[in-house]
Amino acid sequence: MTERTPILTVRGLSVRFLMPGGRRIAAVTDAHFDVAAGECLALIGESGCGKSVLASALLGLLPANAQAAGEARIGDLDLLAADERTLARAVRGRLIGLIPQSPAAHLTPVRTARSHLEETVSALTEVRGRAAVRSAAETAAERAAFPAGHLDRFPHELSGGMAQRAATALALVGDAPLLLADEPTTGLDRDLVEHTVDELRRHVDAGRRALLVITHDLAAAERIADRVAVMYAGRLVEVTDADSFFGAAGPRHPYSRGLLQALPDRAFSPIPGTPPELGDLPAGCAFAPRCERTTDACTAPPQPADGVACHHPYVPEDLRA
Ligand SMILES: Nc1ncnc2c1ncn2[C@@H]1O[C@H](COP(=O)(O)OP(=O)(O)OP(=O)(O)O)[C@@H](O)[C@H]1O
Numbered sequence: 001m002t003e004r005t006p007i008l009t010v011r012g013l014s015v016r017f018l019m020p021g022g023r024r025i026a027a028v029t030d031a032h033f034d035v036a037a038g039e040c041l042a043l044i045g046e047s048g049c050g051k052s053v054l055a056s057a058l059l060g061l062l063p064a065n066a067q068a069a070g071e072a073r074i075g076d077l078d079l080l081a082a083d084e085r086t087l088a089r090a091v092r093g094r095l096i097g098l099i100p101q102s103p104a105a106h107l108t109p110v111r112t113a114r115s116h117l118e119e120t121v122s123a124l125t126e127v128r129g130r131a132a133v134r135s136a137a138e139t140a141a142e143r144a145a146f147p148a149g150h151l152d153r154f155p156h157e158l159s160g161g162m163a164q165r166a167a168t169a170l171a172l173v174g175d176a177p178l179l180l181a182d183e184p185t186t187g188l189d190r191d192l193v194e195h196t197v198d199e200l201r202r203h204v205d206a207g208r209r210a211l212l213v214i215t216h217d218l219a220a221a222e223r224i225a226d227r228v229a230v231m232y233a234g235r236l237v238e239v240t241d242a243d244s245f246f247g248a249a250g251p252r253h254p255y256s257r258g259l260l261q262a263l264p265d266r267a268f269s270p271i272p273g274t275p276p277e278l279g280d281l282p283a284g285c286a287f288a289p290r291c292e293r294t295t296d297a298c299t300a301p302p303q304p305a306d307g308v309a310c311h312h313p314y315v316p317e318d319l320r321a
């Protein structure tokens, strides 16, 4: 693997929600990962495992009852330590371009795509003057393959795919080094999923930008990602190359293998059981109660080694058997 400069470096990131009555919800625990320029990392895992909370922590968008610890750096800036002013002026849109889930819901219903783009150009760039802003907005639309003929349409006049492109265009305006897409393919039909991920992929292929895609669509992850990070009950249990994850070698963590085996075009057999409550996690491995490899060792927390946090990871010899 080539060593590339990381754009985003996350070390020991944890998020706790403090609930009435003193209950604590461990939504994210001790996350470590990097995303490099020119690279796409897909963060995958079942609903409720902490993916979106992790994204909110990076953007400084956690609710008031959340506490974040650890580090998340872009260049010299620690996103977790930054104050709201810095986050608003320097981070959102400028260091991190967010492509939100259900983009149509994030567009103001009474304003056209052009008006959204022009406002974002004025807010995030030095471009000034009506004609210049108009032209920069048109360029931004073009970069996201949003057709010029649709610029004067209102959000309700855009299809799901077009709203997605409008959101991507908006996320690209600030020329942020990191694009963050939370479930960019939810609710799209398969053709559109492929189209959308290919378009997102295009924005990292030039090599300057990094892309962090959050998804529970493994087929989309396979199509877009260079590396995969698997989250279970708030922890990253495996971070690995997409080729080995989806290829013949396969994942090494039993949970990751279970996720793949649950796919309709693989074994189509779901992992038995359900994920634990994040407010009541076991002291040891959180996956142990659902795992076919569990032994007494699993009552202690697994330490990540070689990108996998498991007492009994699959090794290449097992995988050939
Ligand atoms: N505001 C909140 N207050 C308390 N707990 C919360 C709050 N927001 C999220 N959580 C907890 O954090 C957990 C992780 O939520 P998150 O939205 O990150 O899941 P996710 O992996 O993005 O799921 P999905 O795939 O469904 O989007 C949830 O299970 C919930 O218990």
Ligand code: NI
Binding pocket: 051, 052, 053, 182
């Ligand atoms: Ni989510």
